[in-house]
Amino acid sequence: MEGPPVPKAKTKAKERYLKRKKERRKVNKSKNKKTVAAAARSQARDVGEEDGEREEEEEEIHEEVEEGEEEEEIQEEIVIEKRPKKRRKLSIEPEAARTKHTKRTDPIQNSPPPISQTALPIFPLPTHPSAPSNLKTTLALQGLDRALVDAEVVPPGRTMAVKIGSDKDRWKTGLSEKMSRRLVELGITELFAVQTCLLPFVLPRNPTHKALYQPYNPPRDVCVCAPTGSGKTLAYAIPIVEILSSRITTRLRALIVLPTRDLVMQVRETFEEISKGRGLKIGTATGQHSFTHEQGQLVEDIPYSLLGGCSKLDILISTPGRLIDHLNDTPNFTLQHLRFLVIDEADRLLAQSFQDWLGSVVGALRPPSHVFDGFGSSNLIPIPDALSPAFHHLLPLHHHHHPNFLYPDPTAFSSFPTEHKHASCQKLLFSATLTRDPGKIAALELRDPKYFVVQGGPAARGIDEEDKEEDVILDVVSERFTMPATLKEHMIICTTYNKPLVFFHLVHTRLKTLVQSQSQSQKIQTQNSFNALVFTKSAESTNRLVRLFEFFQVAREKESKEDTGMDTTVIARAYSSDLPPSERKSILEEFKAGKIQILISSDLISRGIDLPNITHVISYDSPVDIRKYVHRLGRTARAGRVGEGWTLVEEQEARHFKLMLKTAHHLSHVKRVRIGEGALEGLVKSYEVRLHERFC
Numbered sequence: 001m002e003g004p005p006v007p008k009a010k011t012k013a014k015e016r017y018l019k020r021k022k023e024r025r026k027v028n029k030s031k032n033k034k035t036v037a038a039a040a041r042s043q044a045r046d047v048g049e050e051d052g053e054r055e056e057e058e059e060e061i062h063e064e065v066e067e068g069e070e071e072e073e074i075q076e077e078i079v080i081e082k083r084p085k086k087r088r089k090l091s092i093e094p095e096a097a098r099t100k101h102t103k104r105t106d107p108i109q110n111s112p113p114p115i116s117q118t119a120l121p122i123f124p125l126p127t128h129p130s131a132p133s134n135l136k137t138t139l140a141l142q143g144l145d146r147a148l149v150d151a152e153v154v155p156p157g158r159t160m161a162v163k164i165g166s167d168k169d170r171w172k173t174g175l176s177e178k179m180s181r182r183l184v185e186l187g188i189t190e191l192f193a194v195q196t197c198l199l200p201f202v203l204p205r206n207p208t209h210k211a212l213y214q215p216y217n218p219p220r221d222v223c224v225c226a227p228t229g230s231g232k233t234l235a236y237a238i239p240i241v242e243i244l245s246s247r248i249t250t251r252l253r254a255l256i257v258l259p260t261r262d263l264v265m266q267v268r269e270t271f272e273e274i275s276k277g278r279g280l281k282i283g284t285a286t287g288q289h290s291f292t293h294e295q296g297q298l299v300e301d302i303p304y305s306l307l308g309g310c311s312k313l314d315i316l317i318s319t320p321g322r323l324i325d326h327l328n329d330t331p332n333f334t335l336q337h338l339r340f341l342v343i344d345e346a347d348r349l350l351a352q353s354f355q356d357w358l359g360s361v362v363g364a365l366r367p368p369s370h371v372f373d374g375f376g377s378s379n380l381i382p383i384p385d386a387l388s389p390a391f392h393h394l395l396p397l398h399h400h401h402h403p404n405f406l407y408p409d410p411t412a413f414s415s416f417p418t419e420h421k422h423a424s425c426q427k428l429l430f431s432a433t434l435t436r437d438p439g440k441i442a443a444l445e446l447r448d449p450k451y452f453v454v455q456g457g458p459a460a461r462g463i464d465e466e467d468k469e470e471d472v473i474l475d476v477v478s479e480r481f482t483m484p485a486t487l488k489e490h491m492i493i494c495t496t497y498n499k500p501l502v503f504f505h506l507v508h509t510r511l512k513t514l515v516q517s518q519s520q521s522q523k524i525q526t527q528n529s530f531n532a533l534v535f536t537k538s539a540e541s542t543n544r545l546v547r548l549f550e551f552f553q554v555a556r557e558k559e560s561k562e563d564t565g566m567d568t569t570v571i572a573r574a575y576s577s578d579l580p581p582s583e584r585k586s587i588l589e590e591f592k593a594g595k596i597q598i599l600i601s602s603d604l605i606s607r608g609i610d611l612p613n614i615t616h617v618i619s620y621d622s623p624v625d626i627r628k629y630v631h632r633l634g635r636t637a638r639a640g641r642v643g644e645g646w647t648l649v650e651e652q653e654a655r656h657f658k659l660m661l662k663t664a665h666h667l668s669h670v671k672r673v674r675i676g677e678g679a680l681e682g683l684v685k686s687y688e689v690r691l692h693e694r695f696c
């Protein structure tokens with residue numbers, strides 16, 4: 001048992017200290033009585049009490065201190081030295097100044113003012129420069145292309161009504177009466193976000209900016225990053241048709257480069273639809289027809305070459321390979337008159353180094369440095385009307401006496417050979433997954449490029465409005481691309497053996513039921529059917545999966561008819577580049593009409609293809625990179641429609657797939673669905689029975 005606490009014996013030092021303290025009190029009391037006025041007396045008492053308290057505090061402090069003689073002596077000296085100064089300060093400092101000190105919140109400034117405060121000027125305390133709230137983002141954007149960092153961020157939900165009527169009604173969109181009318185006829189009553197930002201930029205209200213040639217004030221180039229199915233095609237097709245419709249003679253003024261033949265056909269359709277009645281000549285070059293046939297479509301059949309070319313088209317839509325062939329081998333095919341060069345699916349095309357297609361195209365736009373050196377043996381006939389302003393220096397002014405020289409007196413135009421003129425071509429780049437590779441962008445020789453990024457709302461992304469722009473741009477450069485808001489994403493992790501069964505299960509249960517529930521919730525009429533686009537890793541895998549599906553389907557149909565009398569017919573077809581174009585076209589038409597429910601393909605149609613009725617996208621073989629993931633799933637949930645994306649991931653691929661999504665900050669958007677063995681049991685039976693029938 002512990003006894004009651006024994007009071008500590010006072011040390012010698014403490015006794016000495018207490019004695020001196022008593023003496024000091026006596027002296028102070030007598031001083032106060034004599035010198036301090038009655039009004040100040042009460043304040044002095046307060047201070048004295050304060051000091052008394054402080055002294056008691058000091059006592060306690062001293063008791064805690066190690067009871068070494070020296071230390072106590074030092075402490076005592078400090079106390080004695082400080083006291084009169086503090087007291088003096090408190091008694092003379094005005095009340096306002098005191099409160100000012102106590103109100104400070106800065107911890108550094110909250111410390112007691114320096115002893116010499118009354119005598120010396122107060123220097124400002126050092127302060128830390130306040131770091132930007134989004135420091136991480138700011139740092140991450142360091143060293144990036146300024147144009148990209150200054151990109152205009154456009155919220156995906158922004159729309160603008162297309163109105164027919166007076167100029168005032170159409171003022172907001174800047175569209176002509178003809179174009180507005182045509183769009184409304186096509187059911188386009190409002191412009192989507194990407195169109196609302198691009199139209200005013202490419203189609204300015206100032207009529208001089210709409211000119212076909214702008215040799216002294218060339219237009220800025222544009223790079224656009226907007227989600228799949230957000231309407232990028234119309235975003236460039238509308239202003240091109242509007243500006244080109246003012247042409248007097250036919251010249252090749254717009255070139256649209258796309259990675260595949262299918263996309264070329266699709267974009268051609270869009271151009272034809274919106275330019276109906278505007279008199280523009282639109283052509284394609286894809287290698288689908290013979291080279292000479294294409295040449296006949298592209299240029300006039302004349303037996304001589306013209307410096308300015310001799311185009312039969314206003315708009316050419318082409319794949320890069322065939323374009324280069326024509327640039328090299330088609331007489332009178334020139335890009336000097338181009339007002340627009342569109343590179344759609346830009347990241348994919350820029351990754352293609354085929355025949356240095358990009359270098360050749362950019363080179364063909366550049367006015368040549370050499371000057372025409374006479375006719376010599378060549379049969380070139382310079383017709384000034386056919387030369388673009390930037391190429392005028394090619395004119396042989398000293399040969400105006402040539403019998404075929406149609407050019408008037410050159411002195412009348414004496415300024416143009418010396419003035420520097422720019423090509424008027426405006427380059428427009430589009431992708432849902434725009435590249436940030438500076439090397440590839442540099443090869444394009446962009447002129448003061450303007451970037452538009454259509455991406456995520458701040459609320460959806462859980463960030464402040466203020467930080468939004470930089471974060472969105474950081475997302476783009478970090479390849480964290482936005483998916484359509486109406487898309488639901490799922491993944492199923494399964495074994496390699498189970499994968500075909502999981503696929504069948506998905507088709508026969510999930511897809512059908514989901515389509516039913518969707519049509520009910522949206523109150524839309526459907527044929528109670530689904531249209532699924534299935535991606536595999538190669539044409540070979542596509543054919544194998546189609547065979548497997550058909551093989552399984554036979555067993556399943558037989559079984560269901562016997563059991564329930566229900567028709568479980570599902571038709572799957574392969575879509576591959578091996579098929580002749582006519583067959584591919586008819587397959588797509590049947591798929592659009594709902595006669596084929598499942599279209600199985602390699603990544604051939606993973607980009608750009610717009611099949612409006614696709615309800616589901618299934619990645620049978622999981623995509624190896626995020627761009628593929630974005631484009632494949634982007635075939636559904638287009639133009640504000642709902643859609644579902646499913647990815648089948650084999651167990652050994654799961655780590656890579658999840659990591660890929662995680663790096664893209666997208667893992668949380670993809671719901672994992674588990675399909676138990678029980679769900680597959682019935683399927684296994686029919687699968688094995690059929691296998692047995694076939695091979696035994």
Ligand SMILES: Nc1ncnc2c1ncn2[C@@H]1O[C@H](COP(=O)(O)OP(=O)(O)OP(=O)(O)O)[C@@H](O)[C@H]1O
Nearest residue numbers: 188190191192228229230231232233432608610639
């Ligand atoms: N303003 C609009 N109103 C209604 N539908 C539109 C509008 N703009 C585009 N669409 C439709 O949206 C669909 C998708 O457009 P588009 O093919 O241009 O998308 P995208 O952005 O190029 O997609 P991707 O990146 O996959 O190529 C098309 O069917 C198109 O007709």
